[in-house]
Amino acid sequence: MNKTLTALLCLSLAGMAAPAWSHGITKPQHGGVVQMNGETMFELVSQPTGVSLYMIDEDDLVNAAAMTAKLSVTAHGKRSDVAMVALKGNQFFAKGLKLPKGANVGVQVTDKASGSRYGATFVIK
Amino acid sequence: MPRTTRFARLAALSLVGACGLTAVSAEAHGIWFAQRAKQIALVYGIGADDLEMVKRLPQVEKIEAYDAGYHPIKATARVAGPVVLIDSEAQPTLVAAVMPYGIWSRVGNEEFEKKTLKEMPNATVSTRNVKYAVAIEGPLSGPIPALPGQVVQIVPAGPIPAELGTPLKYLVLYNGKPVAGAKVINDMINDPDAAEVTTGADGTVTLPVRNQGLNVIRAVYVGPSDQPELYRQVEHTATLAFTLAHKPE
Numbered sequence: 001m002n003k004t005l006t007a008l009l010c011l012s013l014a015g016m017a018a019p020a021w022s023h024g025i026t027k028p029q030h031g032g033v034v035q036m037n038g039e040t041m042f043e044l045v046s047q048p049t050g051v052s053l054y055m056i057d058e059d060d061l062v063n064a065a066a067m068t069a070k071l072s073v074t075a076h077g078k079r080s081d082v083a084m085v086a087l088k089g090n091q092f093f094a095k096g097l098k099l100p101k102g103a104n105v106g107v108q109v110t111d112k113a114s115g116s117r118y119g120a121t122f123v124i125k
Numbered sequence: 126m127p128r129t130t131r132f133a134r135l136a137a138l139s140l141v142g143a144c145g146l147t148a149v150s151a152e153a154h155g156i157w158f159a160q161r162a163k164q165i166a167l168v169y170g171i172g173a174d175d176l177e178m179v180k181r182l183p184q185v186e187k188i189e190a191y192d193a194g195y196h197p198i199k200a201t202a203r204v205a206g207p208v209v210l211i212d213s214e215a216q217p218t219l220v221a222a223v224m225p226y227g228i229w230s231r232v233g234n235e236e237f238e239k240k241t242l243k244e245m246p247n248a249t250v251s252t253r254n255v256k257y258a259v260a261i262e263g264p265l266s267g268p269i270p271a272l273p274g275q276v277v278q279i280v281p282a283g284p285i286p287a288e289l290g291t292p293l294k295y296l297v298l299y300n301g302k303p304v305a306g307a308k309v310i311n312d313m314i315n316d317p318d319a320a321e322v323t324t325g326a327d328g329t330v331t332l333p334v335r336n337q338g339l340n341v342i343r344a345v346y347v348g349p350s351d352q353p354e355l356y357r358q359v360e361h362t363a364t365l366a367f368t369l370a371h372k373p374e
Contacts, residue, residue: 026373036373038163072215074193074266081215104193104266106216115203118163119216121193121263 024058035107035120042107042120046099053084053092053107061090066113072106073099099124152237155313156224157341157364158211158260165211165262167202167222172317178209185224187274190217193266218263223274226254228356241355251356252347260366261285271301277346277361279309282329285367289337295365296329297344303328307346311335313364321345334369341366 025041028034030052032045040062043054053069055062064086071082071094084092099105101124108119154171156178167185170176182202190200190213200213200220211220229237230248242251257275269280275298282294297307308321311332322330324344334340342365347358 038160040163070215072192077194079192079194079196079215104218104264106193106218106263108213108216115205115212116162116164117210117212118165121216121218123264 025056030054033122035122037118037120044105044122050093050095051097051099055090055109064090064092067109067111069107069109073103075100075103152226152229152254155343155362155364156222156256156258157313157366158220158258159339159366161208161210165220167209167211172314179204179207181224182209184226185222187223189221191219193218193263195270216263219259219269220262221259221272221275224256226256228253243355253356253359255359255361257361257363271298276300277344277363279342279344279363279365286334287369289334289369291334292331293334294329294331295342297324297346299346299348304346307344309342309344311342313341313343337369337371339366339368
């Protein structure tokens with residue numbers, strides 16, 4: 001009986017030591033830089049033709065078509081807001097946009113259905 | 126008049142005078158910003174009391190957001206069930222709010238009532254209360270300036286550290302200038318009854334950052350009345366909220 005209890009206790013403690021819950025995917029999937037807002041991952045990717053934003057919510061790709069996205073780029077004390085276009089899957093794109101080094105880039109998305117508005121901020125290195 | 130009665134009256138008058146001159150805190154509740162479902166919410170309460178913000182929304186005088194250069198961004202309040210969310214037109218670096226909270230008076234140790242000195246001429250304490258809140262929502266590009274409408278404002282006098290326990294100096298501003306005598310606590314949510322620390326002549330206090338999560342610092346400053354016929358003092362309650370990120374999972 002004591003051995004059974006001890007074994008159960010050990011199993012229980014082993015379970016506690018390794019948390020099963022996490023925020024899902026938190027690493028860049030497209031070679032960009034990542035910021036989290038809770039369990040939502042924003043990945044910003046600078047490309048020769050513009051800037052892409054990818055969103056993952058825990059492990060689920062966020063449907064870009066269901067959202068609007070805006071980048072607010074502040075450099076040298078001046079902000080410019082750029083509306084992004086939803087592409088396939090979880091990708092948004094701002095054609096022709098360049099992110100200068102040191103710029104503060106606010107990402108804001110709005111859920112078209114619920115009106116939920118949230119985001120994250122990057123500092124470009 | 127018998128001597129003992131005269132003495133008693135003098136003592137009572139002295140006590141009333143002292144009460145009138147002493148800065149008396151009428152109301153410890155405040156407003157602050159916190160995250161609700163990844164969005165920015167305006168909260169009214171103290172400690173774990175997250176009280177009715179929606180019914181108080183009409184009292185909110187100002188809601189503002191600022192970008193990384195501390196330029197204003199249009200911001201509005203949106204009621205979502207029992208929560209008041211803040212929608213800004215771009216991702217903000219700062220959000221701020223002002224909520225006047227009326228005139229409160231009392232006699233001696235009686236309960237405060239929502240009355241002016243005209244309505245309660247024998248009040249020993251009569252105060253106008255105003256709540257202010259500022260939250261840091263993104264990386265700071267430089268020192269936070271005095272924001273319009275924030276008559277009392279707490280600003281960090283240095284970078285926000287990455288880890289709890291690190292000392293951080295806070296500057297309390299009154300009308301944009303450092304003020305001595307503001308009473309500060311380090312964690313309005315998790316330690317609301319903590320002993321207050323008073324700002325020195327330079328308007329600063331230094332406190333260890335308490336939480337690897339949401340930190341809500343509160344400062345209360347009692348300033349002079351601008352309408353002495355209605356109230357004897359103005360109690361300004363300001364909060365500064367910021368978050369330290371937890372370890373990546």
